[in-house]
Amino acid sequence: MPLLASQLGVQFFDDKLNSLCMTWLTDHVYAIRxxxxxxxxxxxxKFGAEWAQTSVIPKVIVMARDPNYLHRMTFLFCINELAEVCGxxxxxxxxxxxxxxxxxxxxANVRFNVAKTLQKIGPIVAQSAAVKSQIKPVLDKLNTDTDVDVKYFAAEAMSIIACN
Known part of the structure; x- marks a missing residue:
């Protein structure tokens, strides 16, 4: 799809293919998501972070409020990938x-994936005040979660972010 999109151009992609790509994010098969x-x-x-900010990220963010927890987790997986290229x-x-x-x-699976996502994007946003003022309090909260896996991944994320 990226090769085809780059050959056809951003306008064609937005008009004809963007919706199709977004439906793949909610497919029943994990490998497709x-x-x-x-x-x-x-x-x-290919198209740049500014394009993502207007054409992709708003559609992906909607998934964070989806009743299906798998779609909420897919949102987190998208953020893990997009943060790197969006800056x-x-x-x-x-x-x-x-x-x-x-x-x-x-x-609980969503909460521990929140911790894993914060671990991944923490170093990306390390220069912003968000790490100290927003990320660390959330990881502290997750570190006291009733679920053992959530605690584990929160502690792991805290140790990684503390090193940066």
Whole structure:
């Protein structure tokens, strides 16, 4: 898809293919959701972070509020990939607030994936004040979670972020 999109151009992609790519993120098969996430990263590499901020990220953020926990987790997987190519400013401003809000999700798997996502994007936004003022308090909260896996990944994320 990224090769085809780059040959056809950003306007054609937005008009004809963007919706199709977004539906792959909610597919019933994990491998398709995973491939769609990697495709999004490659598309952002081709079309740029500004394009992602207007054409991709708003649609991905909607998934964070989906009733299906698998779609909420796919949102987190997308953020893990997109943060790298979108850079610290867009990540801190556009994606981080939604990730932080998911720390109180009712599903433990989502909460520990929040910790894993914070571990991944923490170094990306390390220069912003978000690490100290927003990320660390959320990891502290997750570190006292009733679920052992959530605690484990929160502690792991805290140790990684503390090193940066």
């Amino acid at each position: 995973e491939a769609a996430t990697l495709n999004l990263k490659k598309l952002v590499e 610290p400013e867009i990540t801190a401003k556009t994606m981080l607030p939604t990730v932080l809000s998911m720390a109180s999700d009712s599903v």
